[in-house]
Amino acid sequence: xxxxxxxxxxxxxxxxxxxxxxxxxxxxxxxxxxxxxRLTTTVEALVAYNPANTExxxxxxxxxxxxxxxxTVGSSLAMAGAMMQxxxxxxxxxxxxxxxNSGAVLxxxxxxxxxxxxxxxxxxxxxxxxxxxxxxxxxxxASLGGGNLTPIRLVLAGSALSALFSALTxxxxxxxxxxxxxxxxxxxxxxxxxxxxxxYQVLPxxxxxxxxxxxxxxxxxxxxxxxxxxxxxxxxxxLVKAIAAAAVVMLAxxxxxxxxxxxxxxxxxxxxxxxxxxxxxxxVIPYSAVLGAxxxxxxxxxxxFPVQPGELPLGVVTGLIGVPxxxxxxxxxxxxxxxxxxxxxxxx
Amino acid sequence: xxxxxxxxxxHPFLSxxxxxxxxxxxxxxxVLMAALVLGACLGxxxxxxxxxxxxxxxxxxxxxxxxxTLRLPRLVLALLAGAGLSLAGxVLQxxxxxxxxxxxxxxxTGGASAAAVGFIALSGGALxxxxxxxxxxxGALLVSGLIYLLAWKNGVSPVRLVLIGVGISxxxxxxxxxxxxxxxxxxxxxxxxxxxxxxYGASWEQVLTLLPWLLLFGTVAWANARKLNVHQLGDEAxxxxxxxxxxxxxxxxxxxxxxxxxxxxxxxxxxxxxxIGPHIARRLVxxxxxxxLPASALVGALLLLLADTAGRTLFQxxxxxxxxxxxxxxAPFFIALLVRHRRL
Numbered sequence: 001x002x003x004x005x006x007x008x009x010x011x012x013x014x015x016x017x018x019x020x021x022x023x024x025x026x027x028x029x030x031x032x033x034x035x036x037x038r039l040t041t042t043v044e045a046l047v048a049y050n051p052a053n054t055e056x057x058x059x060x061x062x063x064x065x066x067x068x069x070x071x072t073v074g075s076s077l078a079m080a081g082a083m084m085q086x087x088x089x090x091x092x093x094x095x096x097x098x099x100x101n102s103g104a105v106l107x108x109x110x111x112x113x114x115x116x117x118x119x120x121x122x123x124x125x126x127x128x129x130x131x132x133x134x135x136x137x138x139x140x141x142a143s144l145g146g147g148n149l150t151p152i153r154l155v156l157a158g159s160a161l162s163a164l165f166s167a168l169t170x171x172x173x174x175x176x177x178x179x180x181x182x183x184x185x186x187x188x189x190x191x192x193x194x195x196x197x198x199x200y201q202v203l204p205x206x207x208x209x210x211x212x213x214x215x216x217x218x219x220x221x222x223x224x225x226x227x228x229x230x231x232x233x234x235x236x237x238x239l240v241k242a243i244a245a246a247a248v249v250m251l252a253x254x255x256x257x258x259x260x261x262x263x264x265x266x267x268x269x270x271x272x273x274x275x276x277x278x279x280x281x282x283x284v285i286p287y288s289a290v291l292g293a294x295x296x297x298x299x300x301x302x303x304x305f306p307v308q309p310g311e312l313p314l315g316v317v318t319g320l321i322g323v324p325x326x327x328x329x330x331x332x333x334x335x336x337x338x339x340x341x342x343x344x345x346x347x348x
Numbered sequence: 349x350x351x352x353x354x355x356x357x358x359h360p361f362l363s364x365x366x367x368x369x370x371x372x373x374x375x376x377x378x379v380l381m382a383a384l385v386l387g388a389c390l391g392x393x394x395x396x397x398x399x400x401x402x403x404x405x406x407x408x409x410x411x412x413x414x415x416x417t418l419r420l421p422r423l424v425l426a427l428l429a430g431a432g433l434s435l436a437g438x439v440l441q442x443x444x445x446x447x448x449x450x451x452x453x454x455x456x457t458g459g460a461s462a463a464a465v466g467f468i469a470l471s472g473g474a475l476x477x478x479x480x481x482x483x484x485x486x487g488a489l490l491v492s493g494l495i496y497l498l499a500w501k502n503g504v505s506p507v508r509l510v511l512i513g514v515g516i517s518x519x520x521x522x523x524x525x526x527x528x529x530x531x532x533x534x535x536x537x538x539x540x541x542x543x544x545x546x547x548y549g550a551s552w553e554q555v556l557t558l559l560p561w562l563l564l565f566g567t568v569a570w571a572n573a574r575k576l577n578v579h580q581l582g583d584e585a586x587x588x589x590x591x592x593x594x595x596x597x598x599x600x601x602x603x604x605x606x607x608x609x610x611x612x613x614x615x616x617x618x619x620x621x622x623x624i625g626p627h628i629a630r631r632l633v634x635x636x637x638x639x640x641l642p643a644s645a646l647v648g649a650l651l652l653l654l655a656d657t658a659g660r661t662l663f664q665x666x667x668x669x670x671x672x673x674x675x676x677x678x679a680p681f682f683i684a685l686l687v688r689h690r691r692l
Contacts, residue, residue, distance in 0.1 A: 097514075141683060152507055153686050156448075159514045160682040163619060167675030171668050263518065307529045316529070319522035326515040327498055330508060 003278035011277050018290045022071075025297040029067040030059060033304055037063075062193070069191035069199060070300045070314075071293040073259045074269075076206050078292020079213045080251040081266025082273065082285050083244050086224040088142075090151035091329050094267035095131075095252040098154075099161035101263065103134025104256035106165045109172045121201035124257040128205075131253035135245060137161060189262035189315030191300055202254040209250035210289065216244055217282030224281065262315050264322025265292050271329070295321075369633045369643075376632075376646040380427070383650055387423045387657040388415050392664060422550035425558065425614060426656040426670065427649040432562050432611035433457075433618065434625025434648020436604040438641055439569055441626050442576040443597055443604075444509070447685050450623035451608035453513045455495040456488040457619065458520035460612035461543070463487020465524050468539040469531030478557055485609030491520060492605060543616060554614055561610040565603050566645065572600060573637035580635065618655075618671045620678020621648050627681070651677075 005011045031037050037055050045056040046064075077095060084093040095101045107130025108123050115126075141157050219240045222230045230237055255262070273287035299317040306312060388400040395411050403415040433451055440449040451457050467483035495516050499509040524543070528536050569576075575596050578586045586593050608622065625648030626640070633643045652670060659668035 092511075141687070144687065152511060156507075156510055156514065157683045157686050160679040160686075164675050164679035167619070167672045167679075171672035174666055174668055175663060310529065312529050313525060316522045316525045319518055320526075323515050323519035323522070326518070327512055330511045330515060331498065331501060 003274070004276050005278070011283050014276055015283075015286060015290065018287065018294070022290050022294050022297070025294050025301075026067050026071065029070065029297045029301055030063040032301055033063065065194055065196045065199070066191050066300065067297060068196065069194050069259060070296040072199065072203065072206055073191065073255045073262065074265055074292040074294070074296025075289035076210065076251040076255040076292075077262065077265040078269035078273075078288040078295070079210055079285055080248045080255070081292075082270035082281070082288040083213055083216070083220065083248050083251075084266070085270050086220040086281055086284075087241060087244055087248075088151065088154070089224055089226075090154065091271070092151070092155045092267065092326070094264070094270075095248070095255075096261065096263035096266060097162070098138045098158035099134045099165055100131045100138075100248070100252045101256050101261040102162045102165035102169070103137075104128075104130040104253050105261050106130055106169045106172070107133070108257065109169050109176075113172055113176045124202050124205065124254055127253040127257040128249055131256065132249045134161060134165065135249055139245075189260040189313055189318070191259050191296075191314060192311060194258070199258060202258050205250045205254040209247040209254070212243055212247040213251070213285050213289075216240065216247070217280070217285050220244065220281040220285075221279065224279065260315070262296070262318055264318045264326070265295055268322050268325050269295055271325075369639045372632050373639065373642055373646065376643060376650070380646055380650050380653070383653050383657070384423055384427065387653060388419045390657060390661045391419060417551075421552050421555050422656070422660075423653060424555050425550045426652045428555065428558050428562055429611040429615040429618070430621055430625070430652025431566070431645040431649040432558070432607045433621040433652070434629070434644045435566055435569055435641060436608035436611070437622030437648075438626035438629065438637075438644035439576065439600055439604040439607070440622070442580040442635075442637060443600055445580055445582065446509075447627070447689055448510050448623070448682070450620070450626075451488075451604065451612075452517070452617075452619045452622060453510050455491040455513050455516045455520065456605055456608040457612050457617045457622075458517045459491025460484035460488040460609040461617040462491070462520045462524045462527065463609075464613050465539045465543060466527045468542055469527050469535045471535075477554070481557060481561055481610035481613040484613035485606050488605045488609035488612070489602070491516060492601070558610055558614045561606060565606045565610075566641075569600070569603050569607070570638075570641050572596075572603070573641055576600065576637040576641075580637075615652075616669075616671070618652065618674055620674045620682070621652055624674075624678055624681050625651060627685075 005014045027039060027042065030042050031039055035055070035058065037059060041055050042059055044050075045053070045059040049060060050056050080100075081094040084095065084098065085091060087093070104127040107126045110130075111123060111126035115122075138154065138158050138161065142154050219230075219235055222233055222235055223237065223240055227237060230240075252266070269292040270284060270288045272291055273284045277283035277287050295318070296314070299314055299321065303312040303314055303317045385397050385400050388403075389395050389397055391414070393411075393414065395415055399409065399411050400415055402409060403412045404420070436456070437450040440451065440454060441447065443449075444454075461484070463486055464480055464484045466487070467480055495509065495512050496504065498516070499505070499512045501508070528539055531539065575591060578589050578591050579593070579597065579600070581589075583593050612618075626644045628651075629640055629643035629647045632647070633639045651674065655670040655673035658673050659670050662668065
């Protein structure tokens with residue numbers, strides 16, 4: 001498929017436009033809500049903060065942290081998804097569908113139950129362990145199944161693992177009823193009511209993972225065109241894969257630790273990025289990062305309005321956006337890939 | 349799984365073989381009864397099996413309340429729902445000729461639970477619980493129809509069907525959350541209790557709500573065992589044998605929808621029973637539906653009964669939803685099926 005943007009100049013321009021859109025989404029996220037705040041006041045609050053002004057207080061203590069959470073979590077998930085799709089050459093690969101998000105959630109819930117952990121900086125390590133465990137399980141299954149586990153079946157295996165992890169999480173939650181109410185909202189995915197301080201505890205990992213993702217753009221492009229090709233071009237496949245996997249675990253794990261399991265961002269946005277910028281991951285990854293942030297900011301704005309005075313869990317909004325898209329991929333791209341896979345297998 | 353001949357065995361002693369399968373059914377029934385009695389014994393206080401049997405036949409005693417009003421309805425409800433889900437799975441596996449086919453994968457469970465939550469949350473208790481199975485069946489029907497339509501592309505490939513099912517399940521759970529968010533706090537609370545597994549406060553009324561549906565559609569399924577035998581041979585063979593393939597398939601899918609929907613309405617979205625039950629039953633008695641259906645029902649009943657009893661007794665006084673245990677067994681089972689069956 002020909003990407004929408006052909007030349008490097010137009011891709012750069014597109015990225016700049018996406019960044020502008022992102023800035024607009026941030027502004028909208030800060031300005032819109034149960035109390036609408038004028039844009040001038042918003043700017044004023046950021047430039048000259050006045051604690052006596054309620055609108056300023058709302059902006060600085062709730063709206064801004066919320067926007068920052070949505071931005072970082074959205075771009076982390078989208079970058080993780082883009083890398084997974086490149087690594088596995090599977091269009092449905094994403095932290096949500098492969099059970100990595102739910103593995104991280106299970107690990108966090110278990111850690112809350114068993115260990116005397118309170119701060120997010122400790123919980124984030126539990127999330128990493130869970131995400132890594134789930135990733136290893138899926139990867140192990142893929143190698144165990146050999147040729148028998150085609151990409152499409154790997155998705156099914158991932159969904160079964162996800163079902164298992166969520167059922168176990170539910171069981172653990174029953175064991176620890178006191179913390180239930182808070183954890184439940186966190187599980188469905190939410191960026192509301194968080195303090196910026198907690199974000200700083202996971203931000204370093206997001207930055208490291210994101211930086212690695214950006215640097216891996218070129219090797220991932222080669223790897224995504226086939227392992228033989230990458231080997232032939234002299235790439236150290238093992239090293240690239242290991243670093244990319246570690247970056248996926250960091251990005252997905254810290255996103256879950258910050259905001260709970262939010263599905264479909266990591267699935268949808270890399271596709272959109274490839275539609276715009278082609279298959280060169282040097283472009284796909286930054287595009288995914290910006291687009292993922294825009295999607296989550298948008299979803300978070302949408303989540304505020306339908307139910308007054310409460311709001312919808314963010315995971316519900318992204319789910320409603322993501323499911324039609326998932327079905328679109330399942331109906332189209334996949335069968336061609338699967339046919340290709342089968343021919344490859346019969347040839348080899 | 350070793351290939352089995354659906355119609356007749358090449359075994360020279362046909363009657364002996366049938367005796368053996370009937371014997372297996374009887375043993376399953378006995379094990380189920382034993383599990384029922386044991387389940388009624390276990391709990392925060394131990395009641396003797398003798399006492400349980402006395403209560404079952406209607407003798408009044410000090411422990412009759414605990415056994416007859418608290419424990420037995422719950423056990424019987426789990427038993428019935430397990431049988432219903434497993435029967436639905438057995439019917440679907442024969443119709444779609446796919447080992448992965450089950451009410452959860454085909455969206456029936458998700459659709460039924462979204463509809464049940466909608467019914468509880470939006471009606472706000474104005475309508476009687478007796479209508480809950482109907483609402484759940486409609487939900488199951490709509491969602492499984494949607495999945496079938498979306499998976500259609502020059503015919504329905506089994507793997508695409510399952511894949512679309514995965515996506516739509518995510519969608520139904522989002523819709524469920526949405527319905528909860530839009531309903532008033534009291535009815536949302538009721539719906540939430542239902543979601544976490546309503547076997548908790550089971551009563552004989554719930555048992556009586558489920559029983560007629562299961563009896564009706566279970567009998568319909570069993571009466572159609574011959575048709576199912578023909579269907580699992582494949583469309584061409586079935587047409588050749590004179591079956592009205594499309595019409596019968598539609599009718600039998602409706603039976604599966606009714607069985608799964610009514611079970612989910614009463615016990616919540618317990619996963620994987622409809623997948624594992626028929627597989628174990630097939631191992632035990634082969635794939636002739638005349639025996640396979642009762643065996644599936646018995647195995648499914650036993651599985652859910654054990655899962656619920658384990659959830660109720662292992663972590664006392666806490667009550668772990670039965671779905672946790674069925675998923676713990678079911679998910680690895682599902683993955684093993686994926687790995688082992690090259691052609692699905």
